[in-house]
Amino acid sequence: MGKDRLFLASCRYCHIPVTIATRFGPEELETLLTHVRSCKPTTRLPEPPGIEGVLKHFEVRRTEERE
Numbered sequence: 861m862g863k864d865r866l867f868l869a870s871c872r873y874c875h876i877p878v879t880i881a882t883r884f885g886p887e888e889l890e891t892l893l894t895h896v897r898s899c900k901p902t903t904r905l906p907e908p909p910g911i912e913g914v915l916k917h918f919e920v921r922r923t924e925e926r927e
């Protein structure tokens with residue numbers, strides 16, 4: 861269905877764009893987790909940290925890849 865939709869996740873605390881992906885899978889989850897743990901070590905994350913729990917610490921917006 862046309863262009864790939866990309867999602868950009870930026871950290872809520874430092875506003876750095878951490879990852880961009882068409883979907884957030886295990887690799888993205890790991891990247892986001894690593895970031896939030898070093899950025900905000902006091903953050904309490906659910907155990908196990910699911911993607912939804914982790915994404916609460918990020919602002920996700922949709923972007924489109926240019927053709």
Ligand SMILES: [Zn+2]
Pocket residue numbers: 871872873874875876895896899900
């Ligand atoms: Zn951060």
